[in-house]
Amino acid sequence: MRKTTLILGITMAILSLAACSGDDTPVTTNAPTATDAPAAPGGAQIGNPASQYCVDQGGTLEMVDETAGTVGYCNLPDGTRIEEWEYFRASQTPSTTG
Numbered sequence: 001m002r003k004t005t006l007i008l009g010i011t012m013a014i015l016s017l018a019a020c021s022g023d024d025t026p027v028t029t030n031a032p033t034a035t036d037a038p039a040a041p042g043g044a045q046i047g048n049p050a051s052q053y054c055v056d057q058g059g060t061l062e063m064v065d066e067t068a069g070t071v072g073y074c075n076l077p078d079g080t081r082i083e084e085w086e087y088f089r090a091s092q093t094p095s096t097t098g
Contacts, residue, residue: 050074050088059087 051061054074061084062073072084 050084053088053091054084 051072054061054072054076057074057076059074059076062075062081064071064073073081074084074087075081
């Protein structure tokens with residue numbers, strides 16, 4: 001009788017612990033994240049408007065590690081190579097208020 005009670009108690013304890021353990025499977029959602037960005041030709045990710053503008057103009061992006069950090073360059077179809085933000089800012093016209 002004592003042995004049966006002990007086995008029953010151990011079985012109940014194991015079942016209780018098993019029932020309390022949660023599912024550790026990560027939850028995935030279809031919500032956009034900060035890393036979501038449209039893909040450029042060739043599969044590169046576009047993460048900012050300067051990069052997008054470069055690609056929209058037919059250019060290709062080139063990321064270069066320099067002493068100050070990584071710099072993005074836009075290589076245009078005519079052979080021009082320009083820093084992507086410089087190129088983007090030059091394309092913007094100042095807004096007028098009135």
